[in-house]
Amino acid sequence: MTATEIRPTTDALLKTQAPKKPMNTGQFIRWLLLFLGGIAMVMPIAYMISTSLKWPHEVYNLKLIPDEPHLENYTYVLEDGRFYWWFVNSMIIAVITTVCNVIFDSLVGYTLCKFRFPGRYIVFIAILSTLMIPTEMLVIPWYLMSQQFGWLDTYWGIMFPGLMTAFGTFLMKQFFETVPDDFIEAARIDGLNELQIWWTVAMPLVKPALAALAIFVFLGNWTAFIWPLIVTNSVEMYTLPVGLSSFGDEADVAWELIMTGAAISTIPTLIVFLIFQRYIIQGVVMAGLKG
Amino acid sequence: MADLEIRNLVKRYDKTEVLHGISLDVEDGEFVVFVGPSGCGKSTTLRLIAGLEDATSGEIVIGGRVVNNLEPKDRDIAMVFQNYAIYPHMTVRKNIGFGLRTSKMSKTDKEARIDEVAGILGMTDLLARKPSQLSGGQRQRVAIGRAMVRDPAVFLFDEPLSNLDAQLRTQMRLEIKKLHQRVGNTIIFVTHDQVEAMTMADRIVIMKDGHIQQVGTPAEVYHKPANTFVARFIGAPSMNMLSGTVADGALRLGSGEVLELGLDAADGQPVTVGVRPEDLHPGAGPALVRGPVTVREPLGHETLIYVGAEGQEVIAKADGRTPPEVGEEVTLTAALDTLHIFDAATGNALR
Numbered sequence: 230m231t232a233t234e235i236r237p238t239t240d241a242l243l244k245t246q247a248p249k250k251p252m253n254t255g256q257f258i259r260w261l262l263l264f265l266g267g268i269a270m271v272m273p274i275a276y277m278i279s280t281s282l283k284w285p286h287e288v289y290n291l292k293l294i295p296d297e298p299h300l301e302n303y304t305y306v307l308e309d310g311r312f313y314w315w316f317v318n319s320m321i322i323a324v325i326t327t328v329c330n331v332i333f334d335s336l337v338g339y340t341l342c343k344f345r346f347p348g349r350y351i352v353f354i355a356i357l358s359t360l361m362i363p364t365e366m367l368v369i370p371w372y373l374m375s376q377q378f379g380w381l382d383t384y385w386g387i388m389f390p391g392l393m394t395a396f397g398t399f400l401m402k403q404f405f406e407t408v409p410d411d412f413i414e415a416a417r418i419d420g421l422n423e424l425q426i427w428w429t430v431a432m433p434l435v436k437p438a439l440a441a442l443a444i445f446v447f448l449g450n451w452t453a454f455i456w457p458l459i460v461t462n463s464v465e466m467y468t469l470p471v472g473l474s475s476f477g478d479e480a481d482v483a484w485e486l487i488m489t490g491a492a493i494s495t496i497p498t499l500i501v502f503l504i505f506q507r508y509i510i511q512g513v514v515m516a517g518l519k520g
Numbered sequence: 521m522a523d524l525e526i527r528n529l530v531k532r533y534d535k536t537e538v539l540h541g542i543s544l545d546v547e548d549g550e551f552v553v554f555v556g557p558s559g560c561g562k563s564t565t566l567r568l569i570a571g572l573e574d575a576t577s578g579e580i581v582i583g584g585r586v587v588n589n590l591e592p593k594d595r596d597i598a599m600v601f602q603n604y605a606i607y608p609h610m611t612v613r614k615n616i617g618f619g620l621r622t623s624k625m626s627k628t629d630k631e632a633r634i635d636e637v638a639g640i641l642g643m644t645d646l647l648a649r650k651p652s653q654l655s656g657g658q659r660q661r662v663a664i665g666r667a668m669v670r671d672p673a674v675f676l677f678d679e680p681l682s683n684l685d686a687q688l689r690t691q692m693r694l695e696i697k698k699l700h701q702r703v704g705n706t707i708i709f710v711t712h713d714q715v716e717a718m719t720m721a722d723r724i725v726i727m728k729d730g731h732i733q734q735v736g737t738p739a740e741v742y743h744k745p746a747n748t749f750v751a752r753f754i755g756a757p758s759m760n761m762l763s764g765t766v767a768d769g770a771l772r773l774g775s776g777e778v779l780e781l782g783l784d785a786a787d788g789q790p791v792t793v794g795v796r797p798e799d800l801h802p803g804a805g806p807a808l809v810r811g812p813v814t815v816r817e818p819l820g821h822e823t824l825i826y827v828g829a830e831g832q833e834v835i836a837k838a839d840g841r842t843p844p845e846v847g848e849e850v851t852l853t854a855a856l857d858t859l860h861i862f863d864a865a866t867g868n869a870l871r
């Protein structure tokens with residue numbers, strides 16, 4: 230997976246296309262940029278995997294291929310009970326948060342999009358404006374609030390700030406604009422109540438957006454670090470990123486173990502992506518047929 | 521099934537009033553077509569009947585029941601939308617059955633009803649398909665099926681054919697008419713196409729700017745238009761409008777011709793004389809229009825000729841075999857009983 234290994238295949242690709250359509254400079258530059266971008270994306274992952282296969286003394290040697298690759302780190306991490314705790318914690322939090330976002334963001338987005346009520350615009354602007362406040366600024370009020378309510382070191386404490394997001398609401402509102410009002414009115418005439426209309430008519434039509442939102446929220450929560458680090462105290466309540474960062478002792482950070490845990494923890498994100506990717510493609514196909 | 525009554529219906533959006541108190545009686549089983557130019561309030565009226573909008577004032581009565589305060593689902597109506605409003609993520613069967621979702625029928629009864637409706641519409645083989653696998657006409661049929669499945673008292677159609685091509689439109693027009701003869705429910709059908717209105721309706725309601733201009737059978741609105749608007753709106757090509765004045769009960773035309781019509785109007789009153797192109801032709805008789813032929817449009821069995829006179833173009837019908845040449849001076853005439861006389865100031869029919 231080194232650069233030198235990738236280049237020949239790309240070159241080969243370019244060569245096979247060359248006779249049909251000679252490449253001009255612009256195209257070449259575009260390919261080159263994409264290629265460099267690809268490398269930039271792949272390198273951290275390559276190093277993560279590589280490091281997870283190294284012995285501790287090799288870690289600071291930046292060779293991509295370890296001298297003696299081994300799986301001891303994986304055995305160690307998987308046999309360490311804490312890893313499971315953190316994995317389960319992260320999973321519970323990411324799944325619940327994702328489900329909540331998919332439901333609440335789309336409920337609010339739908340309401341803002343399809344109902345005319347006084348103050349609707351103000352509500353929308355208020356929600357949007359929260360996008361401008363960075364998490365770092367919110368962490369202290371969140372903490373104080375959690376302390377008052379006794380939410381510190383609980384799942385609820387970790388999850389509550391993210392159960393709804395302004396971004397998700399905005400995204401869903403925009404997507405519900407693509408659902409024709411006729412669809413909603415037809416269902417109303419057929420006797421469905423507003424909640425049924427939202428669920429059986431509107432939601433299936435924005436599946437691609439829901440899939441994108443789900444991926445986005447899941448990844449965001451799966452990799453969240455600052456807030457879980459602050460709100461949790463006990464090792465059993467740690468999430469994966471917080472837990473992994475605690476590997477090693479005060480004197481030395483065990484990078485090979487952190488990288489091993491990180492490598493394992495990418496698996497669920499891949500699965501989530503593979504599941505929802507289908508809907509995104511479906512959505513593109515559906516949109517194409519509509520015209 | 522039921523009759524429908526609209527009493528003094530007013531609809532206002534904020535400050536603009538779009539319906540100015542319309543009243544209408546529709547009998548049980550009648551096929552009524554609302555027609556009028558864009559923005560005249562046809563859809564608004566339909567949406568008020570459906571309960572998708574609230575009336576500002578006035579009453580809507582369906583089957584003897586004032587429905588103003590009822591939810592759409594409780595009004596015993598079904599609506600077919602211009603864009604079909606059939607759900608792309610559901611099969612044809614699900615779409616047709618959607619109208620039964622909230623009904624208390626048993627599952628087997630529902631299935632039987634869906635099959636029955638699909639049978640009537642000739643869609644039995646398509647039930648398992650998704651809308652994306654259907655043609656435009658088939659989609660329209662699904663939308664109609666969805667409305668039919670509940671057997672509502674009143675069907676509401678809002679320009680359901682305007683997304684179809686001309687040929688399919690003619691075909692669906694016929695199908696809807698046959699369907700009406702077969703199921704017999706009351707139908708309110710909105711269109712801005714006067715041919716659609718003429719061919720389908722038992723009665724036509726012609727609207728303009730939120731007012732009803734005339735209600736009548738196709739023959740009535742064609743032969744006895746209440747005003748110049750209706751006269752010009754119904755019939756293609758449009759009725760020719762000539763100006764004249766009343767003189768001693770007779771009509772003096774711009775061409776100088778005086779017609780003894782026995783008009784009951786004040787001396788010197790300006791009037792508008794309407795004459796349909798199909799009634800106007802070159803020949804001997806009272807000379808209504810004199811002028812040169814500017815354009816000819818051969819239609820086979822007859823030819824439309826455009827004649828320049830009184831600063832406008834008058835359309836007349838000439839024989840298909842030996843029409844006058846372009847540039848030729850012609851005199852156009854018509855039977856006196858085919859003339860429509862309107863008050864020039866108000867546009868209302870005098871005769």
Ligand SMILES: Nc1ncnc2c1ncn2[C@@H]1O[C@H](COP(=O)(O)OP(=O)(O)OP(=O)(O)O)[C@@H](O)[C@H]1O
Pocket residue numbers: 533538556557558559560561562563564565712
């Ligand atoms: N929600 C609304 N708010 C304000 N004005 C509206 C609204 N809906 C319709 N109108 C106005 O009411 C008038 C009648 O509209 P309507 O949709 O009933 O026309 P229409 O006869 O159906 O025309 P078309 O043939 O174009 O469908 C129009 O002038 C329109 O601008």
Ligand SMILES: [Mg+2]
Pocket residue numbers: 562563564678679
């Ligand atoms: Mg309309």
